[in-house]
Amino acid sequence: MxxxxxxxxxxxxxxxxxxxxxxxxxxxxxxxxxxTSVRVGKAIRCTIEAEDEALAHAELEDLCARFLTNPVIEDAAISMQPQVER
Amino acid sequence: MxxxxxxxxxxxxxxxxxxxxxxxxxxxxxxxxxxTSVRVGKAIRCTIEAEDEALAHAELEDLCARFLTNPVIEDAAISMQPQVER
Incomplete structure (x- = not known):
């Protein structure tokens, strides 16, 4: 999926x-x-192949913590939706 | 608002x-x-004071086109929601 x-x-x-x-x-x-309150962060878009949403979310959380963010100074918010079949 | x-x-x-x-x-x-399909962009968060949502949206569109993006190579997607009164 x-x-x-x-x-x-x-x-x-x-x-x-x-x-x-x-x-x-x-x-x-x-x-x-x-x-006011202007804050600049990054928006990373990607596609992930996984068996279900929970597994995909776990893999992304891990990826964020290890490589995509610096957890000392940055937070990550992950949102995703199933891709529509073509 | x-x-x-x-x-x-x-x-x-x-x-x-x-x-x-x-x-x-x-x-x-x-x-x-x-x-796959990893694309990195910017996520800019801010607060805007305007009379209604349409006016706020127009001001932000203008701001994006003039300063926050390079329209030759970048697109901007604006989403907003009314702030909850405290």
């Missing part, structure tokens, strides 16, 4: 995010008021 | 994504089979 996956990697709460801070500081000058 | 926003910036279809390709190539060696 194949699943379409989105892994959102984001800076943990309290960890500084210079890229987000820079965007947030610049926006009022550029004419965009009212945008 | 305040909205929690997620902007997913991803490489357009057909545009090469060296970071995603490198991850995909490494995974089988690291013991993860069955993960």
């Amino acid at each position: 194949q699943f379409d996956v989105l892994i959102e990697v984001r800076p943990r709460q309290g960890i500084s995010d210079p890229e987000g801070a820079t965007i947030e500081r610049s926006l009022p000058t550029l004419g965009y008021d009212g945008v | 305040q909205f929690d926003v997620l902007i997913e910036v991803r490489p357009r279809q057909g545009i090469s994504d060296p970071e995603g390709a490198t991850i995909e190539r490494s995974l089988p060696t690291l013991g993860y089979d069955g993960v």
Whole structure:
């Protein structure tokens, strides 16, 4: 069974995010008021082949913890849905 | 009215994504089979203050096209939900 996956990697709460801070500081000058709390992370999309959703989720959790994130400063949120058969 | 926003910036279809390709190539060696089509983009989270959802969406579209993405090589997907009152 194949699943379409989105892994959102984001800076943990309290960890500084210079890229987000820079965007947030610049926006009022550029004419965009009212945008706050800007945080920049990564969006990783992939496809995974696994027997069921629980197994796919476990493999992705492990993958995130070992390679895709730095658990000291980053969190990962995994969302997935079964791929529609073609 | 305040909205929690997620902007997913991803490489357009057909545009090469060296970071995603490198991850995909490494995974089988690291013991993860069955993960394919890896694409790495950005996940930008923010809060926007606007009168209604349509106005917020229009401002974000404009912001994405002008500053947050390079429309030649990147697409943006905006999702948002009203913030729960505290």
